[in-house]
Amino acid sequence: MSSILLAAQPTVPATPAWSPTVGIIISVSCIVAVLLTTRIERPQVGPKLPGLPLSVPAFIAAMAFGHLLGVGIVLGLTNIGSI
DSSP: OHHHHHHHHHGGGOOOOOOOOHHHHHHHHHHHHHHHTSSSSOOTEEESTSSSSSSSSHHHHHHHHHHHHHHHHHHHHHHTOOO
16 A cells, blocks of 8 residues: 555645635635526525525535636646746
């Protein structure tokens, strides 16, 4: 098991420490995901959120997708040296 981890160690890219730039990227990607979620066929199936045209499950799914999208953007920008 340890030999597998040692073999994979040199291929792991550097990840950035948290900074306000990383937080802004993740926040913007979450907002974009929520805006995209309002365009789905049935965004209001389930318990409703007050103030948003989304249900609780759609909001949670949008936040999860936004975080995945943001992490991908942060890692991509780190890999090309922009962050």
